[in-house]
Every structure is written in C-alpha cells, then in structure tokens.
Amino acid sequence: MEGNQGPLVRLRPGKVLRIITSRPGLVEAAVLVEGREEKAVGYTAFTGELRPGDAVLLNTTAVAKGLGSGGYHFVVANLTRPELDAPAAGHIIKLRYTPAQIKVLAVEEPESSHHEKLRETENLGGTPVVALELHSQLAPVAAAVWQKGRGRLRLVYVMTDGAALPLPFSRTAGELKEKGVLAATVTVGHAFGGDFEAVNVYSGLLAAKHAAGADVIVVGMGPGVVGTGTRFGTTAIEQGEVVNAAHVLGGRPVAALRLSFADLRPRHRGVSHHTITALGRVALAPATVAVPVLAPERAEVVWEQLEQAGIAQRHRLVTVDATSVFSALDELGLQVSTMGRGLDMDPEFFLAAGAAGLVAAEFALAEP
Incomplete structure (x- = not known):
C-alpha cells in the first residue's frame, strides 16, 4: 500500500527582515530562514500584522519540493505576537479539523443579513x-x-x-x-x-x-x-x-x-x-x-x-x-x-x- 506516513509538512523557524509589499489580507515579506534570505507570504487572518524583526514559523514544504508556489514560503504563525481573536459573528468553520481551521460568517447562516x-x-x-x-x-x-x-x-x-x-x-x-x-x-x-x-x-x-x-x-x-x-x-x-x-x-x-x-x-x-x-x-x-x-x-x-x-x-x-x-x-x-x-x-x-x-x-x- 502507498501511504503518507509521518509528517506531511516541512516547518522551519524564521525571522521577518522587511515587508516587500502588501494588499488587503496578505503581506509579502523577506525572511531569514535556514541562513538564507527568502520570500514568504503571510495572511493577516492567520498571523495578524507582520513587522520586521518578528519571529515566525514557516511552512517551507512547496519550496523545498520545487513546486509551483511562486517560490514563496508561508507564514504559519507569528511567534512574536501569537495571540489572535476571531470576531464573534459566525459559526461556519473552513479548513475544518486542521490546525489552520478558521471561523467565518457564511452568507447562508442565520446570523447573516442575507x-x-x-x-x-x-x-x-x-x-x-x-x-x-x-x-x-x-x-x-x-x-x-x-x-x-x-x-x-x-x-x-x-x-x-x-x-x-x-x-x-x-x-x-x-x-x-x-x-x-x-x-x-x-x-x-x-x-x-x-x-x-x-x-x-x-x-x-x-x-x-x-x-x-x-x-x-x-x-x-x-x-x-x-x-x-x-x-x-x-x-x-x-x-x-x-x-x-x-x-x-x-x-x-x-x-x-x-x-x-x-x-x-x-x-x-x-x-x-x-x-x-x-x-x-x-x-x-x-x-x-x-x-x-x-x-x-x-x-x-x-x-x-x-x-x-x-x-x-x-x-x-x-x-x-x-x-x-x-x-x-x-x-x-x-x-x-x-x-x-x-x-x-x-x-x-x-x-x-x-x-x-x-x-x-x-x-x-x-x-x-
């Protein structure tokens, strides 16, 4: 049988060197990881604000494998400011039963105005x-x-x-x-x-x-x-x-x-x-x-x-x-x-x- 045994993700600690660019919901940053300067994407829904000097945990899986992620690592968590609180509204969970699960207000649910x-x-x-x-x-x-x-x-x-x-x-x-x-x-x-x-x-x-x-x-x-x-x-x-x-x-x-x-x-x-x-x-x-x-x-x-x-x-x-x-x-x-x-x-x-x-x-x- 073919199976995926053991870790399915490659994680490495890193440090934010500078912010390259940002747009709503996303920050692109230069990070120091494994002794090299590389690019990383952070989603504010998961990381909050990213600042130079922040210690971060990076998902380096795709880059290490040479896959088509545009050469970006992804910020899993901001270790400098790890606490975040989701808004009260909404009960629908996306990315369910994973460490990355998030809560949203879905347009169909009773709390929605629609x-x-x-x-x-x-x-x-x-x-x-x-x-x-x-x-x-x-x-x-x-x-x-x-x-x-x-x-x-x-x-x-x-x-x-x-x-x-x-x-x-x-x-x-x-x-x-x-x-x-x-x-x-x-x-x-x-x-x-x-x-x-x-x-x-x-x-x-x-x-x-x-x-x-x-x-x-x-x-x-x-x-x-x-x-x-x-x-x-x-x-x-x-x-x-x-x-x-x-x-x-x-x-x-x-x-x-x-x-x-x-x-x-x-x-x-x-x-x-x-x-x-x-x-x-x-x-x-x-x-x-x-x-x-x-x-x-x-x-x-x-x-x-x-x-x-x-x-x-x-x-x-x-x-x-x-x-x-x-x-x-x-x-x-x-x-x-x-x-x-x-x-x-x-x-x-x-x-x-x-x-x-x-x-x-x-x-x-x-x-x-």
Missing part, C-alpha cells in the same frame, strides 16, 4: 454563469464583460476551493476589484477571504445573485490548478460541475474553452484534454460554449476535437469574434499570462476566455 433571502430563493433567474477551467481565464472574461456592458453589468466572481484557498493570494482578483471590474467576490467550500463566504458552489451562486446583486457570475478556482497527467486526476474538471450547478439553479451556463497552440504538451494542444473531460464527460447539463474565430487551420483542429469529444452534440456551440478582448485588457491596464505565456505567445487562450465573457454579457444585456 439568510432569509437565501432561504427563500433557489433560482438564479436566467443569470449567465461563466464556468472557468483556469484562474488565468478570469481577467479576459472580466475584461470582455466590462467592455461589452460598458461598465454597467455587475460581475461577481465565485472562487472555488479547487486551487489556492485564500482569495487574497489572487493578484488578478484584487486588481479587478480595485479597478471596479469585479463588483464583489464569493469564496465557497474551503476557499476564504471573499466579500461573502458560502458553504458550497450552489449556495455561492445564489449568494452572488441575491446577496451581491450579480448581472453576470464567473466561477472558477484560484491560482494553482492541480494536474497529474491523467484524465480525472485534476481539479480542472470542476468546470463541468459548475455547469451542472448553474443549470440546476436556473442559470445560463457558459463554458470557457481552454485553448492553446503554444503549449508544447500534446494533451493541451488545441482544446485541452481537461476541457474535453469536463465538458464531454462531467457536465451532464447543456452549456453555451464560446468558440473564438481563429485562423482556418487552427479552427479546423478545434472543431474536430469538439466533434470527436461529443461536445458539439452535447452543448450549444457559438462562434465569436473575440479580438476586442485585447483592447479591453489594454484599456484596463491588465497584464495577463497563463503558464508563463502572455498575449503574444498564446493569443488563442485569451481569445477563448474573452469569447465566453462576451457571450455572457450579451445574455445579460438581453434580459428585460
């Missing part, structure tokens, strides 16, 4: 819901909705627990919120740190609509998708589950294709195999799938993949000229990348995401 509304409603009333596969699709979707709606559509981001759990870790979400492109955020499952906290994707969708007042909802994980090179061993398949949830609640699911002709891995060329699994196997309800206008030879590859996977038969495919997303991103001053590739290297990726945003915005604008 409890009665959410108890009474079970319908999204046709609100478009964009289902993402990767966090890097969020910015082009949001930019397209902003441009198409001329800033008049309230876009709410529902972040799942398929990748990074703290919403403050997402620079993209923070920047979109700061620029007024995102009206609000909802963190669901064990994800936390949004304007609203929800227990699961279903109640999170309802909160986005009836607590945050969404005209368009975009749902997806934070940074750091998990993949194993197998068909079902990835958190990306949650895209299909989001389609199902939106359908159950009377929303209009719109799926963003993950497209690339720059990714050197054959399984991600054209339509990613994760998208094919999510929309071809996991999604049991129909969605509108936005297919961007592409060069003829690349369009032929994409349409053949969608036909062979049964996606063309299961869902409603629409062709969209999404080139306007490039000007939208530029106008908003958003620098985007996916897997280290920017607009110039991987334009089809951002076109596909932008196409989904344009379709969702069009649906919202057509509502009476």
Whole structure:
C-alpha cells in the first residue's frame, strides 16, 4: 500500500527582515530562514500584522519540493505576537479539523443579513454563469464583460476551493476589484477571504445573485490548478460541475474553452484534454460554449476535437469574434499570462476566455 506516513509538512523557524509589499489580507515579506534570505507570504487572518524583526514559523514544504508556489514560503504563525481573536459573528468553520481551521460568517447562516433571502430563493433567474477551467481565464472574461456592458453589468466572481484557498493570494482578483471590474467576490467550500463566504458552489451562486446583486457570475478556482497527467486526476474538471450547478439553479451556463497552440504538451494542444473531460464527460447539463474565430487551420483542429469529444452534440456551440478582448485588457491596464505565456505567445487562450465573457454579457444585456 502507498501511504503518507509521518509528517506531511516541512516547518522551519524564521525571522521577518522587511515587508516587500502588501494588499488587503496578505503581506509579502523577506525572511531569514535556514541562513538564507527568502520570500514568504503571510495572511493577516492567520498571523495578524507582520513587522520586521518578528519571529515566525514557516511552512517551507512547496519550496523545498520545487513546486509551483511562486517560490514563496508561508507564514504559519507569528511567534512574536501569537495571540489572535476571531470576531464573534459566525459559526461556519473552513479548513475544518486542521490546525489552520478558521471561523467565518457564511452568507447562508442565520446570523447573516442575507439568510432569509437565501432561504427563500433557489433560482438564479436566467443569470449567465461563466464556468472557468483556469484562474488565468478570469481577467479576459472580466475584461470582455466590462467592455461589452460598458461598465454597467455587475460581475461577481465565485472562487472555488479547487486551487489556492485564500482569495487574497489572487493578484488578478484584487486588481479587478480595485479597478471596479469585479463588483464583489464569493469564496465557497474551503476557499476564504471573499466579500461573502458560502458553504458550497450552489449556495455561492445564489449568494452572488441575491446577496451581491450579480448581472453576470464567473466561477472558477484560484491560482494553482492541480494536474497529474491523467484524465480525472485534476481539479480542472470542476468546470463541468459548475455547469451542472448553474443549470440546476436556473442559470445560463457558459463554458470557457481552454485553448492553446503554444503549449508544447500534446494533451493541451488545441482544446485541452481537461476541457474535453469536463465538458464531454462531467457536465451532464447543456452549456453555451464560446468558440473564438481563429485562423482556418487552427479552427479546423478545434472543431474536430469538439466533434470527436461529443461536445458539439452535447452543448450549444457559438462562434465569436473575440479580438476586442485585447483592447479591453489594454484599456484596463491588465497584464495577463497563463503558464508563463502572455498575449503574444498564446493569443488563442485569451481569445477563448474573452469569447465566453462576451457571450455572457450579451445574455445579460438581453434580459428585460
């Protein structure tokens, strides 16, 4: 039997040397650890304020393993000022039964001012819901909705627990919120740190609509998708589950294709195999799938993949000229990348995401 015996985490003491930068809920600091200066992220929900000279306990697991945490350690506790007190309101625990468990006021619970509304409603009333596969699709979707709606559509981001759990870790979400492109955020499952906290994707969708007042909802994980090179061993398949949830609640699911002709891995060329699994196997309800206008030879590859996977038969495919997303991103001053590739290297990726945003915005604008 394969088992995980013994410690599952690598911990080391450290010292804060200086604060590099901060944004709401997160501090990036230079720390001294094992005789070297390295970078660490601290979440104020766990550590309180961090100051130069503070003794800290660091989780160094990902950096030691060479995993994709951006080269950051994470501050487990501030040993200089270890005492913290959570607000009185709220009874829902996230990261349950772990040393990191936190208490939040969930939008569904009786103490919430939105409890009665959410108890009474079970319908999204046709609100478009964009289902993402990767966090890097969020910015082009949001930019397209902003441009198409001329800033008049309230876009709410529902972040799942398929990748990074703290919403403050997402620079993209923070920047979109700061620029007024995102009206609000909802963190669901064990994800936390949004304007609203929800227990699961279903109640999170309802909160986005009836607590945050969404005209368009975009749902997806934070940074750091998990993949194993197998068909079902990835958190990306949650895209299909989001389609199902939106359908159950009377929303209009719109799926963003993950497209690339720059990714050197054959399984991600054209339509990613994760998208094919999510929309071809996991999604049991129909969605509108936005297919961007592409060069003829690349369009032929994409349409053949969608036909062979049964996606063309299961869902409603629409062709969209999404080139306007490039000007939208530029106008908003958003620098985007996916897997280290920017607009110039991987334009089809951002076109596909932008196409989904344009379709969702069009649906919202057509509502009476």
